[in-house]
Amino acid sequence: MILICWGLWGQSLWAEPALQTAPAWAEVEGCATCHRFSPNQPESTAPDLFYAGNKFQQDWLVEYLQRPTVIRQAGHTRDPGFLQGQPDFTGPHPVLKPKDAATLAAALMTLKLPDLETVALATTPLSEGKKVRIKILFERDYSCIACHESYNLARQPRGGVSGPSLIDAGNRLQAEWVYLWLQQPKIFLKKGRMPVYQFDEETLLNLTRYIASHKKESGNKN
């Protein structure tokens, strides 16, 4: 495993000192060698964690840190081998003991962007008929399936790999975060490889609820 994770102690003079470094626990645990904990740190080849508390569900984090699964089959989009299909990072992700996983998950949940808009989403689950109609938006109208793994009608994972897999998104991501990502991805990522969309409110809500319905083995958790 070759690691291309540059240190995060590079200094930029204009950045605010308070935001420049990772929290002490992230340095101690080694997380900061790969992940960014502030937008002012130099970009790294692992996912940004400075908005982890907005993005993830705590239970999922606890589980992931003990039994990490592959989310980005082709590697992170900033991995130098990403477009070649030969990412430098091929795993496995560091594994933590249950107690440490719970502690770090709780610490990650405190990492939030200041002044993030609050979103109130209806919690009623989608009817099967509606799910099928949104599936068409997801696969046909907006090409999401070409870059993201989702489920086919036989509930088998299928889809492209340049974007993170969405097959467990309903357990992994907070629906409010998905909504904001689909509406204004630039809040979280200055320049991403996903096309920019301009959804109307109804489509935003529908896609968000559709993604939230993606769960591996629905029933064993939640």
Added chain:
Amino acid sequence: MMALSIVLMLMSGMWACDPEPTSAPPGASAPAEPGKPSVPAQPVTRQTRDTYQFYCAQCHGLKGKGDGINARFLTVPPRDHTKTDYLETRSDAQLFDAIKLGGLAVGRAPCMPAWGHTFNDDTIRSLVRHIRELCHCEAF
């Protein structure tokens, strides 16, 4: 009833952009539109090539040969932009529309996304010119 016919459509993979077998790939029968006005040329800069690499290469591949990392997961392969024979049959306006509006809007496979909210028209025109570089060809 509506839901049922949609389910049947999904099962038949009529427009699916996934590895399940389809009987007739979408796009196979799309009509050409020779009457369309040509697209004003926009020069290819380093930025154009970077844009192609950053966004398009995920599917079309680093050299435009249609072999990007998503390619093997799609039923309809991303177009090989080095294929002279095919690209000679497409006008610049058709390429422009495919990029701006996406595959579905122009009778091509829906797994080609629409980029009209990502780029302005000039950038899309320069991407059309870049594809002409890749195929070393012009429209008839």
